[in-house]
Amino acid sequence: MSPIKVQLFGTPAVYADGAKVFFPFRKAEALFYYLVVNRQASRDELVNILWGELTEETARKNLRNALYKIKKAFNADVLVSPRKAVIMLNPALDLETDLAQFSGRGKTDLEVYQGPFLQGFLVRDGDAFEEWMLQKRNQYQERYVKLLYEEIKARNCAQLSVDEPALRLIEVDEFDEKAYRILMRHYADTGSYNKALELYERLCSILERELGVQPEEQTAALHLEILHKRDLVVKSVKAEREAFFFGRQQELNRLCRAFNAFLETGQTRAVLILGEAGIGKTRLKEVFFNNLRTDFCLLEAYCYQAEEEFLLKPWHPIFSRLVTLVKEAELTLPVAWVSNIAAFFPSFALASAGQPEMETKEPGHFDYQYAIDAILSILALISKKRTLILALEDLQWMDTVSRNLLKNILLNRDLKLFFIGTSRSGYGTGTEGWLSPLAKEDRLERVELQRFSLEEVGEFATRYLSELKLTQQQVRKIFDDTEGNTFFLIEYLNSVRDKGRLGAMSNKALDILKSRFVDVSQDGMKLLNLLSLFFHRVPVDILLAITGKDRQEIMEALEELELKGIIRETANPDKVSVEFTHQKLREFIYNQQPVFKRRQLHEKVALVLERNLRDEHRDILLYSKLIYHFSEAGNTAKTLKYRLKNLNLYLDYCHELFPTVIDFSGKPEKTFIVSNDQLLKYFREIESLLANLDAAGDDLQILDDRMSFLYLKGRHLIRQGDYKEGTRLIGELARLAGERDNRELIIKANLQLIYYCIQTHRVADMKHYLGVVTQVNENDQASETTGILLRLNGLCHLMSGELTKAEELFNQSIRFFSDANITMEKYALNIAACYNYLGEIRRYGKEFAKALNCYDKALGISEEKKVFRSYSLFNTCAGQAALGLGDHARAFHYLKRAIKHYEQSDLIWRRSVAESYLALLSVTAGGYNDAYRYLESAEKFADKMQNPYESGLIYLVKAQIRAKMHGNPELSAVFHQKLDRDLAFYCRQGLEVLKQVPYCYESKILKELALEGGTGLK
Template structure:
């Protein structure tokens, strides 16, 4: 019996006996899908469903044709049976397996739901079918949600939290506003002690709700979050060495005096406590707070966490939230407009009399107009009429840029004497903190207290206070001071050694001996674990520990538990993986430097080999490449280091130097792979140096020869993209020759493609077709299906460039079909397909069918937006802008051009940029922005010369022609441009027509002729169009 397998969830796919089946047009697929779900249907039902608005006889005729095409798609298999003249059904003698049926029938089946019903499918002119499809989609999604919720309850009861997390994330994937799912996820993290994960989950739902719905998590979710914070605080308190305070008398007096003056309306300053990690900043702050009479002042306090610095204005949101609580509890009157704005900033404030919502887009936008600053300032003024305000920010070095900027503005410019700030900050350098200190030093409103290390006398007092029952000799006390140099953290570490009754004499040098004392009584198994952990700058996974120690996970956990008890290692969770890291980086450094060079190399190499096993051959691998480079580099394994440096750089450059890059596995991680120009140059130099070293060591191994080809490819395409053609072509031609010698076919084709790109940029069509044909021949010989699709696109572009538009469109369709053979391939090559739509737009534009052209450009733009890729869309936006300009819609054109230029600023690519800038010069002139127009024109001039693209150069000369003619009629244009446009009009016309003819841009040529004819311009040469 034949077997048909159908996938309707997460996209459509059908196979007959393992062979993929495709349908000639959408309505045939729609007919098949409907029958799969309904099992049988009448002809009237089907014709009405698929051809709703057509006359009955035409609809029936279309149905007969669709039935014929459906049957033909399955070849000799009779997929349909006709129960009577009016009823059609699927043949019950064929085994038809449908994922939806299995999903519905099996109550516990979840994995089959890989996405919404017929995802992305939308037949034209079939409103009734669309309504049925949406209803079915909603029903299946609701069923899936119920199944997930049922499974979650089951796994919660069994305390299987990994599964709970997995199912909650699936719920959130369906509905990003599902607070119940987030709440279960947060509580699951809480049960496992994964507090950081819980906080990230809360921040995510909080940010999503605020951004999309201008609201905040409900009371239950907020309560769960606060419970997490309480648990974290309790855990931190349990881990504190001992709750005592010593010294800092002068520092405490300074804070108190400023506070007393502040309360009594005398001259005072805010206070910033600065010092290295572990120096006692928080202890000093807490000691001061014990002195306060809380009823005399409002205290708003928040901590800045390192893991929250990616959340814009998070510390200030906490403060604003506390402010609204005071407003509500103390019934402080606020103007309605102010209430509305606060609600938009912190929707959780929930004023009862909240009137019409004043929508504010984002916190970043608010910063531009000082809205947040003004709002908080106004609220502070009103609240401080009752009592003065003390605001405390801890660890401001972890504030995000927007928060630190707002803090600087408040501290520097708030005129009222009703607010005092108390801040703590590590003495670490960041640009934001540096700017903050510059700002507060200029305003003179903040007194900075820098906590220094204890001197010898203070260390003695510290020891006596910390260890009152220990009668330490002066000699021991002096030794402690000498070895710790008065650093509070290391002083405490040393006292821990004493309390543990370890031999104090093992300290033979400063910091190293203090650290060494922490490892004196560790076992051989513990030592092996920490030696492996010391190889990692960040954390070591259980997988690495298991493989290198050859112990099972429970045994490893027993060993690590001992190390955790000694506060040497701590457990963390990263991307749902259990990992371990040192409690202090100095502990890791000490262990690492005490490994022998030979042992380091062996272990690093083993780690590298293990990490290679985790590669998945997709874009996410680039997060592992840099780790592989680090370990192989430290293992002095130069050939493996080179291998992964090349792979890593190629991932970056594929999105910087390819106009239409391949998107591996529809993964959005590629948004993170952009490289700056300087970083690119630096990496290329490093790889060249490493290649030379590998050549010296390994000679002419095939792998080394391949690396040589890869490096030539990287250099060549970088230079060609920058317009440095001579050197770039030299590298690529050398690369092609070497690739041919070693039968490195995929890179031979890459070389041909780079030469094709060069020919495209410089309009060298004769050479271009040679490389296309060579590439196609080799790709067909090697059966490189996807490369054939790309080369067909490039052949279509060649035909477009020489004016063979009919052949071009035929090849475009062929390319799209080739690159759409499966959903996976069409996803990966979406930008190549978008480029095909762009080419059709170009053809329509050249034939003055501007409306149609714009539709195709927008189709290309939408495809890029769907894949969230910016590298290609700038060119499509530019083409859409040019077309809109030709249609006379300058506002629409300006929008496209501005979008394009914003994208160009983010990347090194300048392909098409000169065109956008040239037309923006004309638009700026129409808006009487003459200085802006000159700037656009100068940039366009420079960028067009960089790539030597005749289309771009011709466009710039055509714009110069128009501006030059306008100078005769407008004194302002003349004054602005006369120094720059100092050549004759005839020269601009001649150059414009020369380059535009080269690319067959007849529309712009006609514009030039029209300009000079309408301007009644006379030339020594005849440029008047006959």
């Protein structure tokens, strides 16, 4: 007879000769299982247990049918009836059951118990059978539980792991707290504290949900004990990790010497730590800070590759910290300082807390030059009271504007601080170049870290793994695998420490990293996957919002990762944040995730961050993050949206001489100027995004984005003197805005075309565009546009030579903007502009003294309101008036001040005038080489502007210098090549150009000069 195998634990099954036996109906199968367990039974017993609800005749008939079906299923007499009243298993059967094995007649009992007796087996109308089945199930389960506890006891005696039998106990009875305690204790004893705590939380949840009770006192006490142990271990591991420092003592000594020199001299000193990624730059810096015995204030920040294109991003945390230092130093800051700095760094607005309420400035309503001066002044004040240390990591990722700000801080002689910067070797950041003034004065220390040698790796590993004895061969393997890089060396040795032995690790860096995450829990890995999306520290509140988990769960997972040295908590006064201990760990985790998964997570993160937008100036802090996450999520529409918003921050000005908002321009040594190449790169990126959206299908939102882009790029190109392309783009914007009846954009587009006309002196075109704006604005006479139109119409009349009408309109504009209902701060520069133009009217009438009074009013408003956007222009005009008075000293003062501010901005209107007149004054003073340089520069800016008045004045100055060359060999030696034509040529060219500006008195000067020189011109 074929061998028969019966499985009663877990899902039941019967096999005959290796093939599964299928019973025709459930009660026949139940009858067979009953006899397998009891070996035999009377017919009455079987009838009662399976068909007790039926009449005796029907029940016995069903029994006979079942016996027949069983025989047919096996095709053999597996059941026999030695007596008519009894049915039993055929003694001749070759029968094997897991029940027999579990009862001690086969292999180990625990191995055969694969689940509850007859798990999932149900019999319809078989209450008696079910009662018997449950009684047997409990009987066997109790035996199984007893065996598990015996197994745990045996394993404890043999010092073996008890997690498997303990987990089985919990699987059998999820309310068995004794089993939970055994497993919690085991996890704690093996260092898996977070697993133990996670298990406790699971128990609490089950008890609360199912029974509405709390864990037993004994279990709760164990939980507290494990919490305490884990905290001690975390502190111990942190202390051990922080205490270990090897092989960089010489470099550390150099940092200490530089710091001592800083303390002794009171002069700013800088240390630049260079080296490849993972070489130990940050660790060296941290050890230096820990070893300092001097009380100091630390301003620290990190530069990230993903934020390289976003201006000033590294400085935001520094200015948040600066608020605290200001309050600790009990400094009372001028409102203008705080408001101007807060325009760039919104968190700095808190520095005015407790002081008189400051005027809130919207984005763009600020002056960069004044903000820089304020920043330097505040740092200087703090540095007089406290020892100030500025630390910036990964300078190779710092944007150029941030780098210029750092340069201004380090080279300012009114403040003293100690600077430490780290940078990767080979990135050509130019850091050392712009710090050359410090280097020349021996105030820059360059520290470059090298990889460890074979001998150093051996000593490092021996000290790090003091519990293991390493052979020279093993040291060689460690050296070959890590190549002496500190990061890979530590990760390699951490993996060895976790395993307790030096195993056969691959020599691939990827496998070194992979080994660090082998024992991380599932929840820990999920959190790491999420953390890896962020290139900077992550507030725990953000993790809570994204995951939807409670704080306890998140904190336990974070503590597990911190204990393993994968992440670290960062100190923030207002919130808890975490970050990877090294960027290479973050990059590894990030790159291990499938692209589709990363995209989903990036989208989720971006949507959570987007909810934090408040439609206020502080939103700029989120734009770079939103661009990064939406871009990585493949969300082109949202990426475009925030790229446009971010770019608008850089170009936030109305492109006229006197905008209602101040642009990103006035700044010492061009600190905040965005290069034209960088802006063009931004434009190309946006054009690419627009093209991708067009390919996906056009809609109204794409059209809105396209119009925003046309406005941004068009006004920028006009500003740069690329009039052809700039006006084409603005013209396209005007057309699209007209089709959609977008009044705001129609006005903006035509205003840009008006500014183009101002720059190029196109009076007729200017009148046309003014008419368009006036018509669109006719139903909104109270708007700011009305006041701007009054000034622009006045300027148009001035450019036409209609001086009386121009003066009337300028005065109307002043009254409009001086009205109590208009924000004086916002439109201060418009009022100053009107006074400047009134000065122009006086100057054109040769009333130079009255003109100077008007110019000084314009300058006074700029100084009072701390808006220096057009300060250079006002000084240029004042310089011209002073020249008209014959006051050369005063003219030189105005013009030099104008050049100083031109050099601090990207404004070029009238710059050629200032440069050319300085050339003339330099000739008068005998500074011929300076004069030559000024004239060269003047020509460059005049060519760019293409303005007839500026070009005409260049010819006037050339003519005046050419006249002075007669009888002056020294002057001729300098200018003979540049001014190689006769006086008549320059007079003739100047007069021809100035025909377009009939109201200017400079034409008369040219004619007089021509007559004096005997040129024959009239």
